[in-house]
Each structure stands twice: as C-alpha cells, then as structure tokens.
Amino acid sequence: MSRQDYEIVIGLEVHAELSTKTKIFCSCPTSFGAEPNTHTCPICMAMPGTLPVLNEKVVEYAVRAGLATNCEISKNSKNDRKNYFYPDLPKSYQISQYDKPLCEHGYVEIDTDEGKKKIRLLRIHIEEDAGKLNHDEFGGGSLVDLNRAGVPLIEMVSEPDLRSSAEAEQYLRKLKSILEYIEVSDCKMQEGSLRADVNVSVRKKGDSEFGTRTEMKNMNSFRSIVRAIDYEAERQIDVLEDGGKIEQETLRWDEVSGKTFSMRDKEDAEDYRYFPDPDLVAIKLSDEYVENVRKQLPELPESRKQRYLEEFKLSEKDAKTISASKYLADLFEQATKVCNNAKAVNNWIISDISRILNETEMEPIEIPFDSNQLGKLIILIDNGTISSSIAKKVLVELFENPRDPEDIIKEKGWVQISDEGAIKEVVLKILNENPQSIADYKAGKEKALGFLVGQAMKQTKGQANPKMLNEMFIEKLKK
Ligand code: ADP
Ligand code: ZN
Ligand code: MG
Numbered sequence: 001m002s003r004q005d006y007e008i009v010i011g012l013e014v015h016a017e018l019s020t021k022t023k024i025f026c027s028c029p030t031s032f033g034a035e036p037n038t039h040t041c042p043i044c045m046a047m048p049g050t051l052p053v054l055n056e057k058v059v060e061y062a063v064r065a066g067l068a069t070n071c072e073i074s075k076n077s078k079n080d081r082k083n084y085f086y087p088d089l090p091k092s093y094q095i096s097q098y099d100k101p102l103c104e105h106g107y108v109e110i111d112t113d114e115g116k117k118k119i120r121l122l123r124i125h126i127e128e129d130a131g132k133l134n135h136d137e138f139g140g141g142s143l144v145d146l147n148r149a150g151v152p153l154i155e156m157v158s159e160p161d162l163r164s165s166a167e168a169e170q171y172l173r174k175l176k177s178i179l180e181y182i183e184v185s186d187c188k189m190q191e192g193s194l195r196a197d198v199n200v201s202v203r204k205k206g207d208s209e210f211g212t213r214t215e216m217k218n219m220n221s222f223r224s225i226v227r228a229i230d231y232e233a234e235r236q237i238d239v240l241e242d243g244g245k246i247e248q249e250t251l252r253w254d255e256v257s258g259k260t261f262s263m264r265d266k267e268d269a270e271d272y273r274y275f276p277d278p279d280l281v282a283i284k285l286s287d288e289y290v291e292n293v294r295k296q297l298p299e300l301p302e303s304r305k306q307r308y309l310e311e312f313k314l315s316e317k318d319a320k321t322i323s324a325s326k327y328l329a330d331l332f333e334q335a336t337k338v339c340n341n342a343k344a345v346n347n348w349i350i351s352d353i354s355r356i357l358n359e360t361e362m363e364p365i366e367i368p369f370d371s372n373q374l375g376k377l378i379i380l381i382d383n384g385t386i387s388s389s390i391a392k393k394v395l396v397e398l399f400e401n402p403r404d405p406e407d408i409i410k411e412k413g414w415v416q417i418s419d420e421g422a423i424k425e426v427v428l429k430i431l432n433e434n435p436q437s438i439a440d441y442k443a444g445k446e447k448a449l450g451f452l453v454g455q456a457m458k459q460t461k462g463q464a465n466p467k468m469l470n471e472m473f474i475e476k477l478k479k
Pocket of ligand 2: 023026027028039040041042043044045150
C-alpha cells in the first residue's frame with residue numbers, strides 16, 4: 001500500500017484566553033506581560049480556605065462564542081474539578097466543565113477545494129488557565145509564575161472532521177477570525193492567547209473505524225501545526241506499513257528537528273477523577289439571557305464578505321482576505337469613509353500593507369497607524385500632491401512612526417513636482433542623455449517611452465508627476 005491509500009483524520013481542541021478584565025474566579029487582572037506573580041491573590045494562589053466566585057463576563061463571552069459557532073446553549077451547566085498534579089497548578093486540580101459544558105453541537109464552515117464544508121464542534125466549555133513554568137532562567141532550576149493561573153479560557157473541541165493539514169489550518173483561521181469579530185479574545189498566538197491541541201490519526205481509505213490517535217499539545221503557530229500534522233501522519237503511515245501499531249500517546253512537536261517525540265501515555269477521563277466543584281453554584285441561564293447575548297452579536301466575517309462583494313464590488317479573493325480579519329475589515333471600511341475610494345483602500349491593504357505585515361510577521365491588530373491616516377494618504381495621491389511611488393515611502397513611515405501623512409511629506413520634502421518648467425527641464429535632460437531611446441521610439445518601439453519616464457522618475461527620486469512626464473516626453477518625441 002502507498003501513502004495515497006491512507007486518509008488523515010484530525011480533531012482540534014482549541015484554547016482561547018478570554019479578554020475579560022479580571023480572572024475567572026477572582027478579581028486579579030488578566031493582562032499579559034506583567035512582572036511574575038504580581039497578578040495574584042490568595043484565591044488564584046490556592047490558599048486554603050479561599051472560595052472562587054465565577055466571573056459573569058466569562059459566561060457571557062463563552063455564550064457569545066457558542067452562538068457565533070452555531071452551538072446549542074445549555075440552560076443548565078456547572079463547573080467540575082479536573083484533578084491532576086503539575087507544579088504550575090497550585091490547587092492540584094483545574095476548575096473546568098465535564099459533562100455539562102456551556103455550549104454543544106455547533107459547526108464552523110470552511111472553504112475546501114470541493115466547496116464549503118462544515119466542521120462540527122462537539123462542545124465549548126469554560127475553564128481556568130494554569131500558571132507558567134520558566135525553566136533554566138535562574139540557576140538551572142524552574143520558577144513558577146502564577147499570573148496566568150485563573151485566566152479564563154474557552155476550550156472549543158471539534159469532531160474529528162478535518163482531513164488534511166490544509167483543512168486544519170483553514171478551520172483554525174476561521175475560528176480565530178470569528179473570535180476576533182465577537183471580541184472575546186485577542187487571539188495573539190505568539191502570546192499563547194490562542195493555542196491548539198492537535199489530534200491526528202490515519203486510516204485506510206474506505207475504513208469506517210477511526211485509527212488510534214496521537215495528540216500534540218499547546219501548539220501556537222499555523223506553520224508548526226501544518227508541519228506537525230504532515231510529519232505525524234507520515235510517521236503513522238510508516239509504522240502501519242511496517243506492520244506496527246500506533247500507541248495512543250501525547251507527543252511533543254520539535255520545531256527545530258521537524259519531528260515529534262513521545263512525552264507520556266495518554267491519560268483517560270478516569271485519570272482525572274472529575275467531580276462537581278462543591279464551591280461553585282450551578283450555572284442556570286434563562287432564554288431571555290441567551291437571546292440578549294444573541295442580539296448583541298456583531299456582524300460576522302461571512303456577512304461582511306458578502307457586503308464587500310455587493311456594496312464595494314471587491315473581488316471574491318480580496319473580500320475574503322479583508323473580511324477574515326476584523327482589524328483589516330474595520331481599517332478598510334473606516335479608511336474608505338475618509339477618502340471615498342474603496343478601490344484604492346482595497347489595493348493598499350491587499351498589496352503593500354499585507355506585504356509589510358508578512359515581512360515583519362505582524363498581525364493586523366498590531367498595525368500602528370489608523371484608518372484616518374491611511375485615508376489621508378489616499379487623498380494625497382488622488383489630488384495629485386504625491387505620486388504612488390512616494391506614497392509607498394509614506395506608508396513605510398506610517399509603519400515606523402505613524403503621524404499625519406501631510407506632515408510626513410512636508411518634513412521629508414516629498415511633495416510631487418507638478419511644475420511645468422521643472423518637468424520640462426528633466427525631460428530635456430533625460431532625452432539629451434539617451435539618444436538611442438529617441439531613435440528606438442521613432443522606429444516604433446513603444447517600450448522606449450517607458451524607459452525614459454523611468455529614468456526621469458529616478459532622476460527626481462520618484463517625485464515628478466508621472467502623468468505630466470509622460471505627456472511631456474510624447475510631445476518632445478513627436479517633434
Ligand atoms: P480528550 O483529548 O480530552 O481525551 P476527546 O477524547 O474527546 O478528548 O478527544 C479530543 C479531540 O480528539 C477531539 O477534537 C476529537 O475530534 C479528536 N479525536 C478523537 N478521536 C480521533 C481520531 N481517531 N483521530 C483524530 N482525532 C480524534
Ligand atoms: Zn487572583
Ligand atoms: Mg485532548
């Protein structure tokens with residue numbers, strides 16, 4: 001049998017840190033990057049005798065996520081203790097949800113080569129995050145930082161409906177996009193706000209039973225997830241082809257070697273000794289409560305995309321790219337209001353801005369300038385103050401040190417040269433230096449004109465008005 005005879009099966013457990021101001025069971029702040037152990041109190045440090053109180057916002061955010069992913073919302077839900085020992089978990093148990101999660105049976109739609117596909121969500125539950133161990137930073141030992149202990153999480157568990165690393169990536173991007181739109185998580189993957197446990201198995205095509213899966217925990221980059229799935233599927237196929245058996249286990253993905261390593265045998269639900277947390281009351285939600293949350297849901301990416309197709313006549317591809325990110329979508333709509341030129345805003349976002357984001361590995365949320373500044377930049381091009389090549393330099397400035405584009409061009413002396421005398425002077429100089437191009441043009445080689453304009457642009461450091469240059473060259477060449 002060959003690789004083509006196998007099918008890959010993937011299910012993701014996605015953890016998103018909720019962007020509530022305070023933790024799930026105490027009033028410590030949730031913000032990232034503080035000095036270790038400064039966002040702590042007796043409750044999240046698990047002092048004996050303290051009692052947790054559920055943060056109402058956590059329930060609201062989880063319900064919002066459930067509604068945005070087509071889930072049923074449980075009117076009767078509760079918190080359970082999941083018992084396990086790990087040094088960053090001071091209580092020795094995590095408060096989570098076991099048999100009565102807040103949301104169940106939803107789905108998210110992704111685009112595949114064969115059209116739209118629904119990826120089912122088994123459940124979404126709320127739980128508390130653990131602290132963080134910092135290894136080898138101090139005298140070779142490990143230090144624990146409990147700032148993250150008790151930060152609220154939702155865990156979104158998919159059914160094993162994904163069939164390739166590409167589908168897994170699409171699904172994860174879609175989830176991220178939805179969570180950003182409904183503003184329940186900042187989804188900063190590099191800060192661990194969005195991370196996934198990746199379950200992978202393989203089976204022979206046509207088999208009705210799933211194969212044994214392995215799990216890679218806490219992955220927080222699209223690239224690693226795709227690489228890890230491809231590697232792990234390949235590894236499992238090799239084992240099966242050699243007549244071996246897949247062990248159900250937890251693996252660690254190593255980015256440097258590009259391989260997975262065994263960490264521990266997989267634990268089962270029984271190992272966790274779940275039981276209802278006696279310190280917390282049941283979570284009872286009324287129909288009215290759920291309807292209220294539903295009413296407050298913002299417009300979601302799919303609907304925005306549709307609107308961009310109809311209202312602004314964007315191409316399918318551009319509408320999808322822009323609407324996928326709430327930050328890009330907001331930038332697009334607000335900058336368009338400023339300059340009244342949707343096509344130009346679209347082009348700037350899709351080409352130059354996206355390229356800079358890629359090159360600098362920046363997320364759209366980290367774009368330092370605002371929609372007003374982008375809108376103004378486009379106005380300056382549209383009214384002929386600057387050429388588009390100068391505008392590209394202004395954009396770089398906006399990324400480095402955002403300020404009013406008009407101030408930038410004044411400060412840098414980048415105003416477009418539209419003075420007829422000055423244009424004529426450059427044109428004559430370039431013609432003088434390039435007799436061959438004149439001959440070429442007269443012999444019918446249109447390309448020579450483009451070359452001459454390019455030389456004149458170079459001479460003026462991109463500041464000459466290209467339209468005027470073009471006209472002036474033609475006028476002189478015709479003589
Ligand atoms: P846990 O990992 O907490 O024990 P589950 O057993 O419910 O939880 O499974 C978790 C994830 O594993 C789910 O996302 C599910 O889709 C996925 N999964 C289950 N069986 C398989 C399989 N055979 N192959 C790939 N993924 C699987
Ligand atoms: Zn606390
Ligand atoms: Mg799991």
